[in-house]
Amino acid sequence: MRIALAAALLTLPAPVLAQEARPEPATPASVVAAATPSEWKAIDRADLLVMDLAPDPAGNERRVVIQLIPAPFSQGWVGNIRKLAQGHWWDGTSVYRVVDNWVSQWGDVEETKPMPAGVTDQPDDTYTAPAFAAPELTLSDSYAKGAGFDGGWPVGFAESAIWPLHCYGAVGVARSVGSGGTGSELYAVIGHAPRQLDRNIAVVGRVIEGIEHLSTLPRGPSATNGVYDDAAQRTPILSARLANDMADGAPLRFEYLDSASDSFKRYVEVRANRKDPFYLHPAGGIDVCNVQPPVRRMPAG
Amino acid sequence: MRIALAAALLTLPAPVLAQEARPEPATPASVVAAATPSEWKAIDRADLLVMDLAPDPAGNERRVVIQLIPAPFSQGWVGNIRKLAQGHWWDGTSVYRVVDNWVSQWGDVEETKPMPAGVTDQPDDTYTAPAFAAPELTLSDSYAKGAGFDGGWPVGFAESAIWPLHCYGAVGVARSVGSGGTGSELYAVIGHAPRQLDRNIAVVGRVIEGIEHLSTLPRGPSATNGVYDDAAQRTPILSARLANDMADGAPLRFEYLDSASDSFKRYVEVRANRKDPFYLHPAGGIDVCNVQPPVRRMPAG
Numbered sequence: 001m002r003i004a005l006a007a008a009l010l011t012l013p014a015p016v017l018a019q020e021a022r023p024e025p026a027t028p029a030s031v032v033a034a035a036t037p038s039e040w041k042a043i044d045r046a047d048l049l050v051m052d053l054a055p056d057p058a059g060n061e062r063r064v065v066i067q068l069i070p071a072p073f074s075q076g077w078v079g080n081i082r083k084l085a086q087g088h089w090w091d092g093t094s095v096y097r098v099v100d101n102w103v104s105q106w107g108d109v110e111e112t113k114p115m116p117a118g119v120t121d122q123p124d125d126t127y128t129a130p131a132f133a134a135p136e137l138t139l140s141d142s143y144a145k146g147a148g149f150d151g152g153w154p155v156g157f158a159e160s161a162i163w164p165l166h167c168y169g170a171v172g173v174a175r176s177v178g179s180g181g182t183g184s185e186l187y188a189v190i191g192h193a194p195r196q197l198d199r200n201i202a203v204v205g206r207v208i209e210g211i212e213h214l215s216t217l218p219r220g221p222s223a224t225n226g227v228y229d230d231a232a233q234r235t236p237i238l239s240a241r242l243a244n245d246m247a248d249g250a251p252l253r254f255e256y257l258d259s260a261s262d263s264f265k266r267y268v269e270v271r272a273n274r275k276d277p278f279y280l281h282p283a284g285g286i287d288v289c290n291v292q293p294p295v296r297r298m299p300a301g
Numbered sequence: 302m303r304i305a306l307a308a309a310l311l312t313l314p315a316p317v318l319a320q321e322a323r324p325e326p327a328t329p330a331s332v333v334a335a336a337t338p339s340e341w342k343a344i345d346r347a348d349l350l351v352m353d354l355a356p357d358p359a360g361n362e363r364r365v366v367i368q369l370i371p372a373p374f375s376q377g378w379v380g381n382i383r384k385l386a387q388g389h390w391w392d393g394t395s396v397y398r399v400v401d402n403w404v405s406q407w408g409d410v411e412e413t414k415p416m417p418a419g420v421t422d423q424p425d426d427t428y429t430a431p432a433f434a435a436p437e438l439t440l441s442d443s444y445a446k447g448a449g450f451d452g453g454w455p456v457g458f459a460e461s462a463i464w465p466l467h468c469y470g471a472v473g474v475a476r477s478v479g480s481g482g483t484g485s486e487l488y489a490v491i492g493h494a495p496r497q498l499d500r501n502i503a504v505v506g507r508v509i510e511g512i513e514h515l516s517t518l519p520r521g522p523s524a525t526n527g528v529y530d531d532a533a534q535r536t537p538i539l540s541a542r543l544a545n546d547m548a549d550g551a552p553l554r555f556e557y558l559d560s561a562s563d564s565f566k567r568y569v570e571v572r573a574n575r576k577d578p579f580y581l582h583p584a585g586g587i588d589v590c591n592v593q594p595p596v597r598r599m600p601a602g
Contacts, residue, residue, distance in 0.1 A: 142588040199582035281500035287443040
């Protein structure tokens with residue numbers, strides 16, 4: 001059996017040793033499956049940004065669903081993003097830059113498209129929030145005093161501040177030196193967490209479905225820092241809307257596992273200490289960006 | 302200026318303040334550019350595995366170059382890999398499994414192709430080497446007692462053992478429970494470092510050129526753990542050879558920055574503490590898999 005099939009182990013019967021049934025070791029998947037309904041929290045449809053890319057060469061639809069980050073983080077940019085979506089600003093723009101193990105970036109590559117009313121550059125000194133309390137779950141960290149999870153989001157913290165992290169799938173605001181950007185030019189992380197960007201760029205959300213439509217795009221040339229030099233290489237954006245502004249948005253129901261819940265704590269413990277048969281040496285630790293906080297899509301209802 | 306262009310800052314003139322020229326802040330790129338020739342070490346062509354995939358749909362060639370890991374790590378598998386390449390075993394096999402933020406995997410999906418003489422399953426208890434000395438450079442770590450670099454490779458270590466790490470681009474040996482595998486079924490990491498696999502699977506190398514040919518492939522279905530369910534979705538492998546066995550292998554010259562060198566230490570410091578103008582808050586730390594040890598291709602000679 002190759003590693004491809006390791007997850008299939010979950011369905012094997014427990015081995016019987018010395019006439020005694022041994023319980024299956026918990027796995028991240030089994031912990032998530034056992035979480036109670038009250039440990040899951042609904043994501044408000046008003047916080048879902050739904051971006052439809054042009055179909056792929058085989059004609060398959062490509063939808064990317066982004067959860068916008070809640071207060072107290074990055075709300076100046078999130079407010080702009082709501083106005084940009086409501087103004088249909090991204091329609092007809094493109095994904096124009098892709099760098100391996102770094103980011104896919106989209107918006108108006110020419111930076112000439114007028115902003116909707118009320119969308120202005122944000123200051124570049126508001127990447128952290130005052131520390132409101134200790135995060136709900138904390139881990140040791142190579143970058144910050146500590147890291148952990150709060151409200152389902154990975155965060156870093158110090159004595160007086162807390163901030164969201166650049167983990168895989170994080171969505172951030174491209175910006176110029178001396179400006180915090182508007183939020184019209186966005187990127188998603190498609191590689192190992194570039195944590196050096198934390199507190200230096202606004203994290204405004206995370207991709208919760210369809211990241212593969214951004215991570216599989218052809219990489220741009222290194223000479224242009226990944227910006228395609230041929231406009232035909234760009235991936236057109238057909239539309240980007242808040243789910244609650246979409247006529248057909250009702251089926252978009254997502255939930256995240258509450259990071260204050262017992263099941264979330266257990267999930268992190270088990271991810272840090274795998275004891276299912278494939279694992280000979282449980283790691284004994286985990287970095288915050290490898291936790292991958294559970295988010296699930298619910299049946300339309 | 303968007304983040305796409307941050308690297309261009311390196312070419313800006315230093316600001317003049319109070320009639321006094323200030324030096325440009327060092328960047329990772331400037332530290333690497335200033336490394337002396339003796340700080341770079343040649344990679345032996347006998348340690349390069351060159352895998353040519355079928356051309357992409359536009360007819361572009363797709364070559365992946367893998368540096369095999371040196372002793373004392375994983376040498377049972379590396380020996381098998383040399384025999385498999387010399388036996389042209391991978392020719393006609395495929396990349397058959399791709400999972401987003403995880404791995405691309407290749408070999409004989411049917412697992413029916415006979416092994417060349419002398420290629421046998423390796424034991425699953427040889428994923429670490431005895432600690433021979435402290436690594437050349439060490440960092441704090443969320444997984445192991447410590448992590449760092451030795452011989453240019455990211456490693457983890459404890460009192461009595463040292464082992465290679467699953468960072469982005471690492472190549473490992475897919476295996477069954479109870480076996481260490483042969484090395485015929487390989488995978489490359491295409492997402493955030495899955496460090497839980499350290500000491501649980503043999504790391505046999507790293508992709509040093511062409512990772513984008515593996516990281517951009519279409520993802521397989523989750524129901525089959527990423528194994529394509531349609532054979533037409535597989536990416537054929539035309540050939541895999543050791544560079545020194547290739548008639549046209551001479552141009553394949555690569556060097557890595559010696560992890561015992563002053564420039565490597567400075568590179569890690571600067572990556573952990575960015576002070577160029579884009580960065581308002583230097584991180585103050587870095588995780589071992591975000592260091593990205595420098596490897597460069599040299600002109601053919």
